[in-house]
Amino acid sequence: MYPIKNEEILEVAVEASLAASDIIMEAAHNPLIKKVKKSDSDLVTQTDLESEKIIKNFIIKNFPGHSILAEESDQKDNNSDYLWVIDPLDGTTNFVHGYPSFSVSIGIYYKKNPVVGVVLEMPHVKLYTAIVNNGSWCEGNKIQSSKTENIKDSLLVTGFGYQHGDLWGKNMDLFKIFTDKCHGVRRLGSASIDICHVATGQVDGFWEYDLSPWDSAAGILIAKEAGCIVSQLNGMEYNIFNNNILVTNGIIHKEMVKEFINYLN
Ligand code: IPD
Numbered sequence: 001m002y003p004i005k006n007e008e009i010l011e012v013a014v015e016a017s018l019a020a021s022d023i024i025m026e027a028a029h030n031p032l033i034k035k036v037k038k039s040d041s042d043l044v045t046q047t048d049l050e051s052e053k054i055i056k057n058f059i060i061k062n063f064p065g066h067s068i069l070a071e072e073s074d075q076k077d078n079n080s081d082y083l084w085v086i087d088p089l090d091g092t093t094n095f096v097h098g099y100p101s102f103s104v105s106i107g108i109y110y111k112k113n114p115v116v117g118v119v120l121e122m123p124h125v126k127l128y129t130a131i132v133n134n135g136s137w138c139e140g141n142k143i144q145s146s147k148t149e150n151i152k153d154s155l156l157v158t159g160f161g162y163q164h165g166d167l168w169g170k171n172m173d174l175f176k177i178f179t180d181k182c183h184g185v186r187r188l189g190s191a192s193i194d195i196c197h198v199a200t201g202q203v204d205g206f207w208e209y210d211l212s213p214w215d216s217a218a219g220i221l222i223a224k225e226a227g228c229i230v231s232q233l234n235g236m237e238y239n240i241f242n243n244n245i246l247v248t249n250g251i252i253h254k255e256m257v258k259e260f261i262n263y264l265n
């Protein structure tokens with residue numbers, strides 16, 4: 001059904017993420033290498049750029065005809081059925097401050113559908129992978145979302161984008177609404193890891209308003225293959241070019257969508 005075996009693609013994505021993580025971890029121990037660029041709060045470091053270069057080189061070497069969408073450089077559009085969507089360092093703010101939640105995220109799409117996802121969590125390294133229709137794995141173990149049945153018994157996680165415009169107030173309201181209704185809402189600062197934590201069942205749901213394609217491209221396949229449901233906040237179908245996302249264990253999905261719809265109306 002696919003022109004290239006998904007296992008072959010996974011192998012290259014894993015190799016690329018491991019090579020990128022080597023330079024990220026090296027730099028994490030050496031603050032001198034960190035340079036701040038984009039804006040006061042939306043940071044970009046030399047390491048973001050180096051990591052992206054390494055990953056792109058792996059792709060170009062192995063699959064020169066594929067298209068690439070990566071956070072820190074212009075899109076490489078080869079008019080291919082394959083698209084690699086890369087966040088070379090997700091959780092840059094955490095990385096800069098030595099806070100333990102940052103990752104490399106690589107999602108591969110064939111004809112706009114996710115076929116392979118790789119998220120490499122750092123600094124306590126955990127490799128999450130998924131191949132479509134083949135389940136999700138973390139460090140060699142199959143993973144499964146939680147069995148939590150309602151919001152009341154859940155632990156949730158969210159994220160806040162860098163733009164503090166209209167969405168800012170909504171983020172704060174929703175943080176409060178859900179904190180009042182569940183066991184707690186966490187905010188870690190790496191969306192790809194947040195999504196993988198729903199996939200492993202460590203948290204029961206994740207939402208965010210203002211994501212970019214590379215934040216969720218790999219995570220959503222890992223989540224779906226682990227039994228999660230992924231949608232927009234209003235329950236409509238999600239694709240990586242929608243900026244708002246809800247990922248849950250599936251069981252509490254309807255209840256959460258109802259809360260968002262109530263709030264948004
Ligand atoms: C950010 C992180 C964060 C999320 C932001 C993203 P970056 O990505 O995933 O958790 O809340 O919306 O932009 O800038 O660290 O790659």
Ligand code: CA
Binds near residue numbers: 090091215
């Ligand atoms: Ca990101």
Ligand code: CA
Binds near residue numbers: 087091092
């Ligand atoms: Ca990034």
